[in-house]
Amino acid sequence: MNEKEIKKLLEGIKNNEVSVEQGLKELKDLPFKDLEFVKIDNHRELRVGYPEVIYCGGKTTKQVVDIIESMMEKKNNILATRANEEMYFGIKKIYEKAEYFKQANIVRIMNKKVEESESYIAVVTGGTSDIPVAEEAAITAETFGNKVCRIYDVGVSGIHRLFNRLEKIRKAKVVIVVAGMEGALASVIGGLVDKPVIAVPTSIGYGANFNGLSALLSMLNSCSSGVSVVNIDNGFGAGYNASIINRI
Numbered sequence: 001m002n003e004k005e006i007k008k009l010l011e012g013i014k015n016n017e018v019s020v021e022q023g024l025k026e027l028k029d030l031p032f033k034d035l036e037f038v039k040i041d042n043h044r045e046l047r048v049g050y051p052e053v054i055y056c057g058g059k060t061t062k063q064v065v066d067i068i069e070s071m072m073e074k075k076n077n078i079l080a081t082r083a084n085e086e087m088y089f090g091i092k093k094i095y096e097k098a099e100y101f102k103q104a105n106i107v108r109i110m111n112k113k114v115e116e117s118e119s120y121i122a123v124v125t126g127g128t129s130d131i132p133v134a135e136e137a138a139i140t141a142e143t144f145g146n147k148v149c150r151i152y153d154v155g156v157s158g159i160h161r162l163f164n165r166l167e168k169i170r171k172a173k174v175v176i177v178v179a180g181m182e183g184a185l186a187s188v189i190g191g192l193v194d195k196p197v198i199a200v201p202t203s204i205g206y207g208a209n210f211n212g213l214s215a216l217l218s219m220l221n222s223c224s225s226g227v228s229v230v231n232i233d234n235g236f237g238a239g240y241n242a243s244i245i246n247r248i
Contacts, residue, residue: 050144050243053236054080056107061090068109069094078109079143081136081236104135104235114145121148121242122172124165124189126155126179129204134178136235137200137242141176144243156184169193174245176238177227180204183215190224196245199229200238 012018052071056064064080064087071078072095080087088100088107099108123138125131131152138148151169154162162185169175170193178200179185186199199222201215208214212232219229230237 050240051076051078053140053240054078055082056080056084056087057082061087065090065094072109072111075111077111077114077143078107079140080107081105081140083107101135101139103132104139105132106136106139108139108143110143114143117146117246119147119173119246120171121146121239121246122151122169122175123148124151124169124175124177124185125153126177126181126183126185127204128153130178130180130202133200133202133233133235134176137176137178137239138235140236140239141243141246144240146243146246154185155179155181156188159188162188166192170195174198174242176200176242178202178235178238180212180215181209183218186219186227186229187222187224190222190227193226195226197224197227198238198242199227200235201229201232203233 013020054064054067064083068078068080068091080091082105083100084105085100085102088098091098091107091109095109097109099110100106101108121141123134123141125134134150134152138150141148149168149172151165154165156162169189172195175189175193175195175197177186177189177197180202181204183199183201186197190197199219201212201219203209203212205212205214216229216232219227230241
C-alpha cells in the first residue's frame with residue numbers, strides 16, 4: 001500500500017465508511033507477508049514510493065506464481081524481471097491479462113492506472129544487440145509511469161546517427177545509455193547534454209570485452225562529469241533510478 005491508499009483507508013475509518021475490522025484486514029500483511037521461502041515486502045511502496053519488484057532469476061516457476069498470487073491480493077501493479085516463457089504461462093493461468101515482454105524478459109500486471117509523467121526519459125543504445133537490456137530499462141520506467149523515448153543503434157562507430165537524434169536526447173529529463181563493446185557512447189553523450197546520464201554496460205562484445213567488464217570500466221572512468229553507472233546488463237536498475245530522477 002502507498003501513502004495515498006493508507007490515508008484513504010484511515011479517513012474511511014474516521015468517517016465510518018470503513019469498519020475497524022475491515023481496516024485491520026487491509027493492514028494485516030504489513031510490513032511483510034511470510035510465505036516461508038519468501039517474505040513479500042508489502043511496506044516497500046509506502047517507504048520508497050514503488051512496490052516490490054520480483055527478480056525471477058534463480059526462482060522456480062511455482063515460486064514466482066505463488067509470489068504473484070499473494071501480491072495480487074493487494075491489487076498492486078506487479079513487475080517481474082528476468083522471467084522466462086514458462087513463468088509467463090504459469091502466471092497467465094492465474095491472471096489472464098498478464099503481459100510478457102519477451103525481449104526484455106519481463107512479465108507485467110497492471111492492476112491500477114499510474115499517472116504518466118510530463119517529462120520523458122531517453123533510452124539510447126550503442127547497437128541493436130544492446131536492445132534487450134535497453135528494453136528492460138524502458139519497460140521498467142514505463143511501468144512506473146514515465147514517458148520513454150527509445151533511440152536505438154546510434155553508437156560511436158557511426159556517430160553521425162547520434163547527432164541526427166541529439167535534439168530529442170537533449171530534451172529528456174534523464175538519459176539512459178546502454179552500450180557494450182568498449183562502452184564509449186556514455187562518455188560521448190555525457191559531454192553533449194546537460195541532463196544526468198545513467199550508463200548501462202552490457203555483456204555484448206568479443207573476448208576482451210570480458211562479458212561487459214571492459215564497458216563497465218570505461219563507463220566508470222568516464223571524463224564526462226554527468227555520467228553515473230549501474231551494473232553490467234542492469235537495465236532494471238537504470239530504469240528504476242531514471243524514474244526517481246524524472247519524478248523529482
